[in-house]
Every structure is written in structure tokens, then in C-alpha cells.
Amino acid sequence: MRIPLALFALASSCVSALALDLKGRVQWTPQCPSLKELGQAKVVLDDGKMRGGVTRDGSFTIPDVPAGTYILSVIAHDHYFDQLRIDVFESDTLPEVRPYFPGTPLSPAAPATLPYPIVLSARGRADYFVPRESFNVLAMFKNPMMMMMLGAGALMLLMPTMMKNMDPEALEEFKERHAKMTSIQSSLQSGDLASGFSQLLASGGDEPKAAASAPSKGPSSGGAKHRGGKNKRK
Numbered sequence: 001m002r003i004p005l006a007l008f009a010l011a012s013s014c015v016s017a018l019a020l021d022l023k024g025r026v027q028w029t030p031q032c033p034s035l036k037e038l039g040q041a042k043v044v045l046d047d048g049k050m051r052g053g054v055t056r057d058g059s060f061t062i063p064d065v066p067a068g069t070y071i072l073s074v075i076a077h078d079h080y081f082d083q084l085r086i087d088v089f090e091s092d093t094l095p096e097v098r099p100y101f102p103g104t105p106l107s108p109a110a111p112a113t114l115p116y117p118i119v120l121s122a123r124g125r126a127d128y129f130v131p132r133e134s135f136n137v138l139a140m141f142k143n144p145m146m147m148m149m150l151g152a153g154a155l156m157l158l159m160p161t162m163m164k165n166m167d168p169e170a171l172e173e174f175k176e177r178h179a180k181m182t183s184i185q186s187s188l189q190s191g192d193l194a195s196g197f198s199q200l201l202a203s204g205g206d207e208p209k210a211a212a213s214a215p216s217k218g219p220s221s222g223g224a225k226h227r228g229g230k231n232k233r234k
Contacts, residue, residue: 019064020088020095022072024118026058032079032122041076043120045086048075069106072118079122084114 024043032038035056043060044051050070052062067090074081085100087109097114140146163171187195 019066022052022062022065022086022088022095022118024060024116024120026054026060026074027119027121028058029121031124038079038122039077041074041079043072043074045070045072047071047073071100074120076122078126080124080126081120081122084118084120085109086118 022045026032026038026041028034035054035058038054041054042051043054043062045062045065050062050065052060054060065086065088067088070086070088072084072086083100083102085098085106087096087098089095094116096109097116097118098110099112099114100110141150163174166174
């Protein structure tokens with residue numbers, strides 16, 4: 001049992017020797033002048049795998065950070081900060097700090113580097129208040145329903161002028177169709193579905209009957225004339 005315990009102690013000492021205490025500070029600015037203004041905030045690596053708290057003077061420490069590449073961010077309630085890329089090496093060299101833009105790949109690394117220890121400053125204050133939208137007359141006309149209502153109103157205003165310029169026969173046909181549709185709508189609204197559907201079917205069957213009756217008169221009249229001509233010749 002002594003050998004495994006000795007190996008475990010050696011491995012833990014090696015890991016602790018390779019780990020690094022990542023240090024930095026939050027620089028107080030007019031956007032965030034003090035810890036009281038900042039509130040409860042934490043500096044985290046890779047969305048909380050490792051973290052450290054911010055002290056009154058703005059300094060923070062993330063202990064025992066092993067070698068690797070990390071994304072450093074600040075979790076604060078009322079302020080937002082830029083994210084940074086941190087490269088920790090297995091050697092005794094200092095970690096490299098680079099700017100990081102969310103969504104960009106980690107490889108290759110950006111050529112620009114920032115000084116270490118890390119210096120962070122608030123970019124602004126989060127504003128959770130959304131002002132109420134004021135009444136806008138022009139915004140009403142962007143609504144499709146409003147445009148349809150305006151179009152229907154324009155058609156109603158232009159309808160008398162259009163009816164005056166219509167052909168008398170077309171006008172009479174339009175009035176008959178309008179009267180039929182009005183009677184069908186009134187029947188359906190009153191609950192008399194049978195009469196409403198019967199009128200609807202009857203109005204739909206008027207045109208085929210008229211179309212079928214029109215060609216039947218031609219041959220019969222022509223035949224009568226033809227027969228009359230033969231009788232005269234005789």
C-alpha cells in the first residue's frame with residue numbers, strides 16, 4: 001500500500017507544480033467605479049469550470065489552472081465585460097492573454113497579445129428597462145390588415161364611378177348577381193341552410209343552362225328556314 005500512496009503523492013505534487021494561479025484585476029472605471037457598483041461577480045474559465053471571486057480592490061485569483069487554452073469571462077448582474085483567451089503552458093513561462101470574439105475559432109491564435117496579470121474593465125452597464133413604444137400613425141399603415149382595409153375602402157369609393165361607366169347589360173347582370181349573393185348570405189345567416197344552398201346551386205346552374213339553350217336554337221331555326229325554302233321550291 002505504501003508504493004501506490006507514494007505514487008499518488010508524487011502525481012499530485014507534479015500536477016500542483018504544473019498548475020498555475022491565474023491572477024488579474026478589474027479596473028474601476030466611470031461605468032463601474034467600485035465593487036459595490038459591480039455587485040456579486042465572478043471571473044470564470046470555460047463557462048465555470050474554474051472560477052475566482054473579485055475582491056474590494058478589484059483583484060481576483062483563479063487557483064490551480066492546469067496547462068491548456070481557456071476562455072475567460074466575467075459573470076456580473078449589471079455590467080458586461082469583454083472575453084479573453086488564456087493560454088497556460090506547462091513550463092514556467094507566464095500565460096499568454098489574447099482578445100477573443102465569441103464565435104471565432106481558437107486555432108490559429110490571434111497575433112495580438114495583452115499584458116499579464118490580466119486587466120479587465122466594464123464595457124457598459126446592462127439596461128433591462130425597455131421603454132414603452134409610443135403611438136405611431138405611420139406604423140399602422142405597415143400592417144397588412146390595415147392595407148387590406150384601405151384597399152376595400154378605396155374600392156367602395158370608386159364603385160359608383162365604375163358602375164356609371166359600365167355597359168347597361170353588364171350593369172344589369174352585376175345587379176342580378178349581387179341580389180342573388182345578398183339573398184344567399186341572408187339565408188345562411190338566418191340559419192336557413194337548405195334554401196341558401198339551393199339558391200347557391202341554382203345560381204351556379206343558370207349559366208350552363210343558358211349556354212346549352214343558346215346553340216339549340218340555331219339548328220332548329222336554321223332547319224325550319226331550310227325546310228321552308230324547299231317547300232317554296234316545290
